[in-house]
Amino acid sequence: MAKSETNTMEEIGISNDYQYGFHDDVKPTFKSRKGLDEEVINQMCDIKGEPDWMREYRLNAYKIFKQKPMTKWGGDLSQLDFDDIYYYVKASDRSERSWDDVPDDIKKTFDRLGIPEAERKFLAGVGAQYDSEVVYHNIVEELDKIGVVFLDTDTAVKEYPDLVKKYFGTIIPSADNQFAALNSAAWSGGSFVYVPPGVKVEYPLQAYFRINSENMGQFERTLIIADEGSQVHYVEGCTAPTYSSESLHSAVVEIVCMKGSRVRYTTIQNWANNVYNLVTKRAFAYEDAQMEWVDGNLGSKLTMKYPSVYMMEPGARGDILSIAFASKGQHQDAGAKVYHCAPHTTSQITSKSISKDGGRSSYRGWVDVAKGAKGCKSHVVCDALILDKDSRSDTYPVIEIGENDTNIEHEARVSKIGEEQLFYLMSRGLSEEEASTMIVNGFIEPLVKELPMEYAVEMNRLIQLQMEGSVG
Amino acid sequence: MSIDLAIKDLHISVQGKPIIKGLNLTVKQGEIHALMGPNGSGKSTLAKGLMGHPLYDIDSGKVVFSGVDILELEANERARLGLFLAFQYPTAIPGVSLANFLRLAVSAVRAKNGNESDKDGLIPMREFRRELREKMQQLGVDDSFARRYLNDGFSGGEMKRAEILQLAMLEPKIAILDETDSGLDIDAVRIVGESVSQLIGPDLGVLIITHYPRLLDYIRPQFVHVLLDGRIVESGGWELTQLLEAEGYDPIREKHGIKEEQNGEI
Ligand SMILES: Nc1ncnc2c1ncn2[C@@H]1O[C@H](COP(=O)(O)OP(=O)(O)OP(=O)(O)O)[C@@H](O)[C@H]1O
Ligand SMILES: [Mg+2]
Numbered sequence: 001m002a003k004s005e006t007n008t009m010e011e012i013g014i015s016n017d018y019q020y021g022f023h024d025d026v027k028p029t030f031k032s033r034k035g036l037d038e039e040v041i042n043q044m045c046d047i048k049g050e051p052d053w054m055r056e057y058r059l060n061a062y063k064i065f066k067q068k069p070m071t072k073w074g075g076d077l078s079q080l081d082f083d084d085i086y087y088y089v090k091a092s093d094r095s096e097r098s099w100d101d102v103p104d105d106i107k108k109t110f111d112r113l114g115i116p117e118a119e120r121k122f123l124a125g126v127g128a129q130y131d132s133e134v135v136y137h138n139i140v141e142e143l144d145k146i147g148v149v150f151l152d153t154d155t156a157v158k159e160y161p162d163l164v165k166k167y168f169g170t171i172i173p174s175a176d177n178q179f180a181a182l183n184s185a186a187w188s189g190g191s192f193v194y195v196p197p198g199v200k201v202e203y204p205l206q207a208y209f210r211i212n213s214e215n216m217g218q219f220e221r222t223l224i225i226a227d228e229g230s231q232v233h234y235v236e237g238c239t240a241p242t243y244s245s246e247s248l249h250s251a252v253v254e255i256v257c258m259k260g261s262r263v264r265y266t267t268i269q270n271w272a273n274n275v276y277n278l279v280t281k282r283a284f285a286y287e288d289a290q291m292e293w294v295d296g297n298l299g300s301k302l303t304m305k306y307p308s309v310y311m312m313e314p315g316a317r318g319d320i321l322s323i324a325f326a327s328k329g330q331h332q333d334a335g336a337k338v339y340h341c342a343p344h345t346t347s348q349i350t351s352k353s354i355s356k357d358g359g360r361s362s363y364r365g366w367v368d369v370a371k372g373a374k375g376c377k378s379h380v381v382c383d384a385l386i387l388d389k390d391s392r393s394d395t396y397p398v399i400e401i402g403e404n405d406t407n408i409e410h411e412a413r414v415s416k417i418g419e420e421q422l423f424y425l426m427s428r429g430l431s432e433e434e435a436s437t438m439i440v441n442g443f444i445e446p447l448v449k450e451l452p453m454e455y456a457v458e459m460n461r462l463i464q465l466q467m468e469g470s471v472g
Numbered sequence: 473m474s475i476d477l478a479i480k481d482l483h484i485s486v487q488g489k490p491i492i493k494g495l496n497l498t499v500k501q502g503e504i505h506a507l508m509g510p511n512g513s514g515k516s517t518l519a520k521g522l523m524g525h526p527l528y529d530i531d532s533g534k535v536v537f538s539g540v541d542i543l544e545l546e547a548n549e550r551a552r553l554g555l556f557l558a559f560q561y562p563t564a565i566p567g568v569s570l571a572n573f574l575r576l577a578v579s580a581v582r583a584k585n586g587n588e589s590d591k592d593g594l595i596p597m598r599e600f601r602r603e604l605r606e607k608m609q610q611l612g613v614d615d616s617f618a619r620r621y622l623n624d625g626f627s628g629g630e631m632k633r634a635e636i637l638q639l640a641m642l643e644p645k646i647a648i649l650d651e652t653d654s655g656l657d658i659d660a661v662r663i664v665g666e667s668v669s670q671l672i673g674p675d676l677g678v679l680i681i682t683h684y685p686r687l688l689d690y691i692r693p694q695f696v697h698v699l700l701d702g703r704i705v706e707s708g709g710w711e712l713t714q715l716l717e718a719e720g721y722d723p724i725r726e727k728h729g730i731k732e733e734q735n736g737e738i
Contacts, residue, residue, distance in 0.1 A: 419527065424563040425573070426547040427523050427556075428638065429580035435548075438576065442567025442621070 032088040036186055038062065044088045044186075053165060054157055061174035061184030068178040074364070075302040075331045080276055085248055087186045087219070143201070148232075149194040150205055153221050156192035163194060167225055171254035171282050179278045179304075183219045183252040190220030190251065193234060195261075200231040204266070204452055218249040226261035226289075233264040235452060248276045249300075255283035257291050259313070264292040268455055270462055271300035273329060281307040288315035294450050295322040297332050298462055306364055308337035311345035311376075318347040321447045323459075326359030326391070327466055335364035335396075340376040340406075349380040352444050355391035356466070363395040367410075371402035382412040385443050387436065437467040475538040475554065476500040477522070477646045477677070482533030483702075484514070484521040490531070491517040493702030501645050502674045506688055506713065507681045509699030510721050510732075515681045516560050518699070519650045523557040524550050538645065552581055554645030558635035558652050560681075564623040570634060571618035574641055575600050581642050607640045610670070612663050628655030636664055640671060648679045653687035665690025685713045701730045 030047060032040045041062055045055040071077060143150055149160060156164050174184040195201060226232055249271065257263050263283065271277050277300040283291040293307035309318025324332035338347035353361035363382045384393035395412050417439050425435035441448070441460050448456045477499045484492035491514040499505050509515050521528040522535060524547035535543050542550050565573065579594045594600075604618060611633055623631055632652050639647055649668070653661050669691045672678060680691060688710075696712040697704045700721065705728045706712060715723075725732060 418563070420563045421565055423520075423523075423525050423547060424559065425565065425577075427551055428573070428577040428642065429548050429551040430576060431548050431580075432546070434576065434580070438568055438573065439565060442565055445567030445621075 030089070031086055034086055035083040036062065036085075036087045036182075040087055041185060044188075047088075048154060050157060051161060057169065057174075058185045061181050064174050065178065065181035065185055068181055071178050074304040074333045077276070077302070080248065082182075088188060146199050146201075147196040148199060148201055149192065151192045153190040153192045153223060154188065156223075160192070160194070163225070164192065164223065167223060167254065167256055169254075171256065171284055172252050172280050177280060179250045180252055180280045183221060183250050183280070187219045187221035187252065189218075190222040190253075191224075191234070192222070193224040193232065195226045195230040195232045197227040198229045199227075201233070204233040204235040206235045218251070220251040222251065222253040224253075224255045224263060224265070226255070226257050226263045228258045229260040230258075231262045233266065233452075235266045235455065236268075247272070247274055248278070250276075250278045251280075253279070253281040255291065257283055257285040257289035257316075259287040260289060262290045264294065265307075266294040266451060266455065268296040268298075268451070268459060268462070269300070269303075270298040271303075273299060273301055275300045277303040277305065279303075279305040281305065282310065283308070283318070284310045284312050285316035285318060287313035289313075290317040290319070292319040293321065293336070294447065295320070295334070296447070296451075296459060297323065297334050298325045298466060300330060300332075302331045302333065304333045306335045306337050306366070308339065308366075309347065310339045310341055311347065313342045314344045316342065316345045318345075320347075320349045321450060322349075322351045323444050323447050324351075324353040324361045325463065325466055326353070326355045326361040328357040328359060330359045332359070332361040333364060334361070335366075337366035338368065338378060340367075340369040340373045340378065342370075343372070343374040343376065345373065345376050347378045349378075350447065351380075351382045352385070352447060353383070353393055354385045354387065354440055354443065355393050356387040358388075358390040360392040360394075362393070363397070363412075365395075365397045366400070367398070367408060368400045369403050369406050369408070373403050374405040376403070377407045378409070380408075380410040382410075383443070384412075384414045385440065386414065386416050387440075433467060437464050440467060474501045475645050475677075477555070477679075478534075478536045479522070480534040480536075482518075482521070482535060483531040484517055485529050485531055486517060486527065491702055492521065495533070495699075495703055497679075497697065497704060499646055499677045499679050501677045503677045503695065504672060504691060504693040505677075505679045505695045505697060506693035507679055507697050507699055507704075508683065508713070508716060513699045514702055515699055516650055519557055519560075519648045519681060522648065523547055523555065548580065551642070551644075552583075556639055556642055556644035556647040558632075558639055558647065558649045560650040560654070562623045562626075562631045562635055564621070564625075566621050566624045568622050569619050570622050570637075571604060573622050574604065574638065577638070578641050604641065607637060611637055611640070611667050613637065629657060629660045632656055632664060633660070636667055640667065645675065646677045646679070648681065650681045651683065652680075653682055653684060661686055662690065685717055688713060698724055700724060700728065705730070
């Protein structure tokens with residue numbers, strides 16, 4: 001299987017020279033001053049050369065942001081200072097850098113994560129977020145031939161203005177929440193994908209996002225439009241180098257799944273432990289369309305993320321799989337939302353969380369069935385694994401049903417690593433750390449097996465790193 | 473050098489309750505011992521205590537294995553020295569395939585012996601697969617077995633076969649089989665019995681805990697011991713199993729003045 005995939009990637013032209021961006025060795029060519037206001041936004045629009053409609057869109061979103069009170073639910077945001085963040089950093093145009101320039105300790109981490117290989121093999125079309133700006137982008141010719149557009153969103157605004165204008169902000173309006181408003185005002189980078197009717201993209205489209213600059217806000221904006229009967233899998237992976245002061249990442253991802261289309265969006269995020277990761281992700285699924293979110297959250301200081309699917313027409317389906325790993329000093333407030341707006345729609349939410357070393361994970365879920373949406377089905381499963389007595393897990397499920405003819409199931413389980421399980425594995429020669437890592441990996445296996453192979457390997461290794469030094 | 477497991481005046485208690493009360497036994501590489509005793513007499517307690525289960529407190533006594541006092545060692549260190557326990561009730565590990573688990577276990581146990589391993593410290597995949605397939609065939613288990621999650625949803629018989637498969641893969645020096653025959657159908661007892669007897673040789677010593685002589689038909693023990701009231705009260709040869717089969721434990725209880733416990737149930 002690996003072999004044939006590798007061949008495919010070679011045929012469509014893998015980039016072998018994709019390089020990492022690290023926060024200490026490339027000087028930004030432009031950096032706005034700290035904080036966000038109309039002047040900074042105007043400056044950003046000027047440098048980007050954006051059309052007027054986008055400038056207005058941003059300024060309007062900024063007004064909304066100013067009016068919104070600080071978000072009070074979810075996690076603790078009291079340390080977050082919006083004025084202490086750079087909102088726009090344009091990195092140098094230089095996108096070529098040799099692997100030799102990368103510091104050894106970082107190389108070692110990536111080696112252990114298996115990233116160099118993964119990226120080299122699998123980067124079919126790559127949008128790599130370098131600081132706020134996409135400085136490296138490789139659109140595979142093959143994608144062009146089948147009419148698929150895969151661009152960074154800044155470029156898409158210029159090259160596909162009608163398409164972008166038609167959908168941008170229609171799934172997640174600026175006023176949706178405080179962070180959506182902030183993103184709408186300050187966004188940079190992210191991916192834009194359009195898949196024409198009936199086209200099935202055979203391999204995952206991948207983008208690596210990274211934060212590199214200290215105090216640098218990241219506000220990617222991703223928009224995916226899957227036209228009728230099309231199919232696409234988008235993968236977003238992310239590893240951030242560690243640095244000292246607080247950092248904010250607040251992305252918006254909008255997805256349109258038209259009639260009969262099928263979209264899967266996979267994320268693995270492993271932010272540095274000082275990052276606020278406050279993301280709004282939403283998809284509209286029309287008749288018989290299927291939307292799947294696969295979301296893995298490791299790292300960060302606080303993650304608030306609840307991918308959602310609005311099932312707009314009969315036969316639509318939404319699947320959300322989420323894994324959260326909360327370690328020391330971390331709060332993963334993750335979950336899922338499904339809105340059954342039409343009859344005969346189906347959803348499935350599977351959430352697995354792991355809390356360790358005083359980490360906290362919360363499941364926040366919302367299942368909504370509109371009045372008259374008959375014959376809907378929703379199944380929610382939440383499993384939490386708590387590794388020690390200092391750690392914590394909570395669930396906050398909300399179920400709003402406006403229709404009697406529905407079938408909704410919610411199961412929640414909290415478990416601890418059993419002494420018997422540990423002993424069993426240790427009696428076979430595994431150390432306590434190896435044994436508990438194996439149990440944790442087993443716990444998330446049902447989700448990991450949904451990931452592309454390279455990511456599954458990476459996920460298992462990430463867990464291994466998280467578990468290191470956790471016992472004894 | 474022949475290796476042995478020497479247990480001297482061992483006392484084990486569970487949750488404050490003494491179960492093993494001064495037990496002496498030595499099992500040498502190449503020897504086959506059978507341990508019999510009524511339900512609740514402490515056979516599994518002994519087995520788990522020897523393997524290093526944290527819930528089973530060693531109150532006093534000594535256990536020396538291949539020259540090392542193992543009572544202070546973690547279970548994995550005991551395993552690496554070559555001690556193995558086939559569990560009476562194996563634990564399920566959902567999401568972990570038998571093959572993945574075994575590759576790590578085999579690598580961990582064999583690492584000590586300076587065997588070849590790839591950069592992750594694991595034995596090479598190809599070599600591991602070949603060996604696993606071969607041993608699964610000997611045990612009459614299907615190839616798909618390796619991909620199943622460890623003991624998760626296994627039938628009683630499948631669990632016991634998986635234990636023996638692990639025994640075969642880990643190549644211990646001394647193995648304790650805790651009721652490996654219970655829950656097996658007649659054919660499975662034969663397969664398990666034959667596979668274990670194939671493994672037995674000068675390099676493997678076994679302590680077989682069982683209630684039925686049937687398994688012992690395939691693996692003839694040289695020594696048979698009876699556990700009552702936390703101690704080995706009788707040791708003998710094959711004839712002892714015949715006596716127990718015919719008359720039960722009462723004559724031995726009477727002989728040693730031991731009152732019957734309520735089957736160990738409290
Ligand atoms: N984990 C435990 N917690 C509480 N009591 C235990 C535990 N393990 C063993 N015991 C008690 O210790 C005694 C001996 O149990 P053990 O399992 O060793 O018996 P056994 O000889 O293996 O019995 P069987 O033939 O039924 O397998 C019993 O009274 C049992 O209830
Ligand atoms: Mg027992």
